[in-house]
Amino acid sequence: xxxxxxxxxxxxxxxxxxxxxxxxxxxxxxxxxxxxxxxxxxxxxxxxxxxxxxxxxxxxxxxxxxxxxxxxxxxxxxxxxxxxxxxxxxxxxxxxxxxxxxxxxxxxxxxxxxxxxxxxxxxxxxxxxxxxxxxxxxxxxxxxxxxxxxxxxxxxxxxxxxxxxxxxxxxxxxxxxxxxxxxxxxxxxxxxxxxxxxxxxxxxxxxxxxxxxxxxxxxxxxxxxxxxxxxxxxxxxxxxxxxxxxxxxxxxxxxxxxxxxxxxxx
Numbered sequence: 001x002x003x004x005x006x007x008x009x010x011x012x013x014x015x016x017x018x019x020x021x022x023x024x025x026x027x028x029x030x031x032x033x034x035x036x037x038x039x040x041x042x043x044x045x046x047x048x049x050x051x052x053x054x055x056x057x058x059x060x061x062x063x064x065x066x067x068x069x070x071x072x073x074x075x076x077x078x079x080x081x082x083x084x085x086x087x088x089x090x091x092x093x094x095x096x097x098x099x100x101x102x103x104x105x106x107x108x109x110x111x112x113x114x115x116x117x118x119x120x121x122x123x124x125x126x127x128x129x130x131x132x133x134x135x136x137x138x139x140x141x142x143x144x145x146x147x148x149x150x151x152x153x154x155x156x157x158x159x160x161x162x163x164x165x166x167x168x169x170x171x172x173x174x175x176x177x178x179x180x181x182x183x184x185x186x187x188x189x190x191x192x193x194x195x196x197x198x199x200x201x202x203x204x205x206x207x208x209x210x211x212x213x214x215x216x217x218x219x220x221x222x223x224x225x226x227x228x229x230x231x232x233x234x235x236x237x238x239x240x241x242x243x244x245x246x247x248x249x250x251x252x253x254x255x256x257x258x259x260x261x262x263x264x265x266x
Contacts, residue, residue: 012060012070013084016051020044028067029058035066035079035096046094046129050083053125055092055132057084073186077101077202085124085132093202095129103128110204114176119167121199136199138191141184145224149232156194157229158265161220164188164196165265168212169256171198177210179203184219213256214244221263233264 014029030043059082062072072091073080077099083092095104108131111123122134141164148157171178180187180203189197221230221237230237240262247255 014058014060016047016056016058020048020051028069031067032069032071032079032081033094035074035094037097039097042097049127050092050130053127053132054086055083056087058092059083059089075200075202078104082135083132089135090124091121091133091135093131093133104131104202107131107201107204110176110201110206114171114174114201117170117174119170119174119198120201121197136189136191136197138189138197140186141188141190141196142224144190144194145229149225149228154232157232160190160194160196161229161263162260162265163194164216164220165213165256165260165263167196167198168216169251171212172210172251175206175208175210176201176212177205177207178212178215179205181212181215182219182223184216188216209248211248213259214248217244217259217263235263 014027019025019027019029025040025044029047030040031038033043033046034040060070061082062070062080064071064074066074071079071081076096078093078095081092081094083090085092093104093107095101104126105128108123108126111120111131111133114120115123121136124132124134126132144160145157148154148160168181178187178198178201180200181198187198187200189199191197217237217240221227221235221240227237229235240259243255243259243262247259
């Protein structure tokens, strides 16, 4: 007879009701929920709170593997897991026990604000040590860009870039600085209909001079593959700098449209 722990792993789904019914909590999930410790009491407490909030299962899925369990991501301050929340697929971000932050209220408040304008993953609920939000199905931006470049699909390359820049511009207009878009590898997901979604607002802040657009432009035209897209579109980034300086002074829509023209995607 296979033990319960094997059953949980084989199905790639940890059913919280069954887990919490067991007196002994000895499963790979313990390390993830109480990361970086292996604390069964903290894990049981956290799992019980998640269950009471509507999380019925945690799905072992993702590219990061910890104790034979797959998760969507592991950051400096949080662990990201795929879950079933109120009968739909969602994401939970759990504050690490060694996190520099003491709570996740800032990220939750930013999501509440930008969700009103159709930006960011939808916020479902939150607590001081977790956020439950929309699961966005798609691929990270660099994977999509690599694929389009390989296929020489310049039209869709321009389409995605324009949509990404529009998202960044809208954040600028709202006074929200993402804080990580100059290293955008894991912060933008492109869905199957080629629509970009900016995620992970853990380092975000409300400031007078946000730099989302300038950060993502720098990433796309300088950092990504050593400026490959600049070469493809014939962009001289240095020529953009005076225009970007004017843009940052006002975040004017006409200046944004001028930037799109200069990067050959308007």
